Amino acid sequence: MLTLLFVIMMFWVFGKLLILAIKASWTILKVLVWLVFLPLTLIGLFIEGLVYIAIPVLAVIGLMSLLGVGTD
Numbered sequence: 745m746l747t748l749l750f751v752i753m754m755f756w757v758f759g760k761l762l763i764l765a766i767k768a769s770w771t772i773l774k775v776l777v778w779l780v781f782l783p784l785t786l787i788g789l790f791i792e793g794l795v796y797i798a799i800p801v802l803a804v805i806g807l808m809s810l811l812g813v814g815t816d
Contacts, residue, residue: 782805789798 786798786802789795789801
């Protein structure tokens with residue numbers, strides 16, 4: 745009986761840790777996308793001469809950040 749209780753509690757604790765790890769990795773991925781990949785993409789568009797695409801994308805992203813859209 746104690747073994748069954750131990751197994752149940754172990755799954756409960758490690759299940760909570762797994763959920764926490766998934767949330768943390770999702771947050772790290774969002775930070776990487778917003779702080780690394782998006783600026784590099786915009787700089788790449790600008791350098792390649794696609795300014796007519798880069799400026800509207802930058803405007804939309806700026807508006808989203810000002811309004812707080814997409815924040816948890």
